[in-house]
């Protein structure tokens with residue numbers, strides 16, 4: 001059918017040319033109804049920033065770490081891993097499920113070095129195309145094996161979560177998470193929504209450093225959330241894109257998952273090495289699903305890789321080698337943990353500097369939340385109109401929900417940023 005349509009289309013183009021009729025290019029005839037896609041709310045900000053010739057421009061849109069000179073960072077442990085890898089590996093395909101070593105190391109990181117789940121081989125896991133790929137494969141898995149299920153997503157969340165579950169055709173519901181008045185967690189609302197969701201619902205949770213709010217439940221609150229999940233028989237899927245980035249300690253940042261595991265939940269988890277190893281463009285991560293036993297884990301893994309096969313066949317090798325080299329060598333791992341802490345600490349210092357600058361300018365507003373929030377982002381409370389003014393008048397680029405990527409703030413631009421924020425907020 002398709003072949004016949006293509007042949008008749010070519011015939012049409014040829015005869016039009018002979019008749020001198022305006023030739024119809026195949027692209028205009030085939031894709032006439034395609035409108036430009038809307039700009040991505042996060043990556044579109046980078047596009048706009050790059051197009052701005054102003055020398056003073058500032059990009060606090062995308063969550064990508066920069067050093068205090070505003071430059072991208074390649075970690076020393078990554079450089080060393082690359083030196084070790086160079087020349088010593090071939091370029092063969094990885095298995096469909098990815099690098100076994102990388103997966104093993106990732107599971108230790110998420111679930112704990114001595115986790116019984118690992119000893120009992122109860123986790124079905126594959127290497128993923130970073131955190132996005134892990135979420136997407138999980139969403140497809142959910143749709144395939146629980147076709148009538150829906151997913152509860154926090155308000156707000158990383159904008160791409162909506163795209164991922166939409167494209168996997170999973171119905172999305174929301175649960176309350178952020179409390180705009182206190183600029184903190186809406187714990188009461190969250191618990192109410194967990195309780196009122198149908199028993200056995202899927203919930204997307206941010207394991208730490210919630211994106212975009214920078215607001216995480218406390219340990220006590222996680223315990224209560226886990227308890228309520230138990231009562232309702234919900235399934236927790238953790239997106240853990242920032243392990244180590246919140247507190248500077250990878251164990252501490254895995255606390256939420258560990259609490260759920262202690263309570264016997266069969267969780268799922270998306271891990272990413274974009275932020276905590278700075279491997280943004282390598283697209284390396286891990287998707288894991290905790291199962292009842294080893295046999296189930298084998299079956300789940302086989303289905304996860306079966307989902308990956310028609311999408312991209314098998315994942316790329318380089319990033320996986322970097323990760324397994326670092327995590328598999330005690331000395332390199334130590335260096336990595338120091339470097340993650342260094343990045344987290346710079347962000348914490350930058351938060352303090354931004355708040356102090358705003359207070360020094362005499363801002364009538366409270367900026368306590370800038371230092372209370374955690375991780376890469378500050379959910380500033382700026383309105384979309386105030387964000388537009390920052391961009392149009394001051395060439396400061398951020399998402400319209402008021403999220404500031406603290407990783408883009410430096411000692412060189414913090415004063416400029418504070419001044420601009422003060423200008424657009426001082427009259428309310």
Ligand code: LMR
Pocket residue numbers: 042043061062063064158160211
């Ligand atoms: C972000 O939230 O800015 C990052 O996770 C980058 C992305 O892909 O959106």
